[in-house]
Amino acid sequence: MNLNSIPSLQDNYIWTLNDNTGNCLIIDPGEAQPVLEKIYTNGWKLAAIFLTHHHYDHVNGVNKLLEKFPDTVVYGPEETKDKGATLIVGEKDTVSVLDLNFSVLHTPGHTLEHISYYSPPYLFCGDTMFSGGCGRLIEGTAEQMYKSFQKINRLPDDTLICCAHEYSLPNLEFASAILPYDSQIKAAYLKTKKLRAKNLISVPTKLAYERKINLFLRTQYSDLRKALDIELPVKYMWDIFAALRKKKDRF
Numbered sequence: 026m027n028l029n030s031i032p033s034l035q036d037n038y039i040w041t042l043n044d045n046t047g048n049c050l051i052i053d054p055g056e057a058q059p060v061l062e063k064i065y066t067n068g069w070k071l072a073a074i075f076l077t078h079h080h081y082d083h084v085n086g087v088n089k090l091l092e093k094f095p096d097t098v099v100y101g102p103e104e105t106k107d108k109g110a111t112l113i114v115g116e117k118d119t120v121s122v123l124d125l126n127f128s129v130l131h132t133p134g135h136t137l138e139h140i141s142y143y144s145p146p147y148l149f150c151g152d153t154m155f156s157g158g159c160g161r162l163i164e165g166t167a168e169q170m171y172k173s174f175q176k177i178n179r180l181p182d183d184t185l186i187c188c189a190h191e192y193s194l195p196n197l198e199f200a201s202a203i204l205p206y207d208s209q210i211k212a213a214y215l216k217t218k219k220l221r222a223k224n225l226i227s228v229p230t231k232l233a234y235e236r237k238i239n240l241f242l243r244t245q246y247s248d249l250r251k252a253l254d255i256e257l258p259v260k261y262m263w264d265i266f267a268a269l270r271k272k273k274d275r276f
Contacts, residue, residue: 026043027043027044028040028041028147028187029041029042033055033056033059033082034082036190037055037189038187038189039055039059039060039086040053043123044123044124049067049069050123052074052076052077052189053075053076053151054086054090055084055085055086058086060086061093072122073099074090074097075149076101076108077101077139077140077189078105078135078140078151079108083152084108087109097111100112100120101113101114102114102140103115104136104137114140116130117129127143127144128142128144129142130143134171135160135162135165136152136165137164137169139153139165145184146183148177148232149187150188152188152190153173155190156217156227156230157192157196157199157240158192158193158196159270161274167263168263170266171244171262172263174266178232178242180232181232184231185231185232193221194214197217200238200240203240203253209238244262249269253265253269253272255268
């Protein structure tokens with residue numbers, strides 16, 4: 026399988042996965058033109074489209090793609106049924122594309138019906154988890170997002186976090202401000218800063234790496250609680266997650 030990303034809009038990535046025969050899967054096409062250019066340039070055959078949630082920067086290209094390829098199946102959660110989805114999927118469903126079986130994970134928080142697609146090692150997680158950060162709580166709650174993170178955190182170390190935005194550098198700037206003496210975060214920040222200075226992509230990253238540098242996966246750590254001025258004991262772990270997300274919103 027060949028994994029690629031197509032830069033889109035301001036800071037989106039449209040992910041593509043294609044096999045050696047030219048069949049391709051498109052994830053969250055926020056616009057159609059760059060996808061069509063890739064398809065025509067590479068001679069790809071559109072096998073399917075995955076949608077993670079209903080926001081415009083993830084779905085706006087669907088209808089134009091369907092005009093060109095009307096027989097394409099578009100998988101998505103209930104909230105995308107009026108955004109071009111032709112087959113509604115949710116938690117515990119399995120989607121078979123490109124001879125791969127993708128498990129559908131309900132990962133709410135950013136939106137209420139947000140889903141992610143997982144077939145080892147690929148995790149297409151939309152706006153749930155980013156490298157070094159998490160999605161904004163637009164419709165959902167900190168409890169929902171925390172539980173979504175815990176669900177992702179149960180996946181194997183080599184899981185590739187294929188997120189939908191290039192947010193790594195600002196996320197690591199925030200993490201560095203919270204834990205300025207953390208050597209792993211500092212190293213990740215410097216590495217990412219060099220990549221972005223050359224306009225190079227910083228994702229996907231592996232889940233094992235995210236466990237080291239993503240503060241939203243480290244809510245159980247005493248140094249993070251101390252930095253957030255949270256006294257023990259804490260009744261719910263997602264309260265720490267909520268405090269961290271609020272601080273990120275104000276950063």
